[in-house]
């Protein structure tokens with residue numbers, strides 16, 4: 001792979017990166033909390049618009065709140081690159097913004113190389129990729145591609161009870177316009193997303209590799225389990241009188257860990273649990289918990305969810321509680337376009353790796369040839385404040401993205 005990082009290149013990356021460093025810091029959890037349409041994410045959007053305009057790109061916001069910055073005329077067969085600006089609660093700096101910053105710098109690099117796209121080209125920032133506010137991952141790309149029902153999305157709400165429709169209206173988006181955008185989708189010829197590596201598959205494939213290419217995304221989904229019992233006094237309620245929903249909730253946590261041990265290649269996580277009312281000296285009346293399950297096979301994924309749900313139900317029966325399981329989202333395994341993958345792996349001589357993380361590129365892959373580039377993250381830690389990629393590696397990522405785009409826009 002060509003690597004022409006010079007001190008000037010390095011300062012371009014670090015200065016763009018420094019612009020974002022103070023936006024949306026989460027002083028309680030650490031890291032960043034930047035959620036769809038909140039102040040932090042809106043600030044990042046403004047930054048993106050300004051950066052795009054400085055580069056004479058034409059910026060528009062689509063009906064689903066996704067941002068598009070066009071280099072030249074819009075039209076069919078467009079080469080699109082980009083990622084997202086939102087984060088998980090208390091997340092890292094790189095997941096999402098690295099793809100956006102790299103796309104902007106790749107445009108600079110293409111211009112330095114004298115490349116003028118022979119086909120339409122855009123950088124996109126997609127709304128609520130993490131599902132951190134409204135619970136639905138890849139909300140913007142799923143709305144655009146028609147993968148979700150717009151009515152259902154409009155009704156989703158955040159933990160303060162604000163609906164997607166209300167939140168969109170507050171930032172000037174007409175919620176009635178949200179939904180499938182077939183003309184825009186039909187205009188995209190290729191989608192490429194650069195992303196920080198999550199996990200350690202890249203270094204396992206090649207310890208010296210700085211950039212990898214994505215081959216596939218495993219099947220993954222989210223389920224909400226609500227256990228209802230009887231709220232009561234923590235000090236005065238005899239063991240026999242307790243209907244404590246936290247006990248079946250605990251069974252879900254343990255069953256999730258068992259599933260990982262029992263199913264090769266599976267992961268199952270309870271990362272969020274909310275007791276109602278949530279008092280130290282109160283037996284909860286209800287507990288909501290969210291289950292994230294992933295495995296290459298959708299059938300195995302569904303089987304794991306069933307096993308965890310039945311562990312919760314067994315415990316609930318003994319405890320005198322009731323259980324409700326609702327699927328909030330599910331994505332089948334996605335295999336990225338093999339032809340595009342082969343073309344790019346020959347171009348970059350980069351290792352090809354699967355990923356357990358969901359991405360907007362996975363949503364687009366069902367409609368247009370899509371690809372992903374992963375930039376080395378030495379610890380593999382992601383969705384946490386410690387997520388990190390070295391600036392020199394990020395520059396290699398920009399170069400690789402520019403190489404890819406230069407080939408695709410011809």
Ligand code: GLV
Pocket residue numbers: 129130137356357358359
């Ligand atoms: C998104 O980052 C996900 O995989 O949850």
Ligand code: MN
Pocket residue numbers: 088095130357383
């Ligand atoms: Mn993420």
Ligand code: MN
Pocket residue numbers: 084095096129195359
């Ligand atoms: Mn991401």
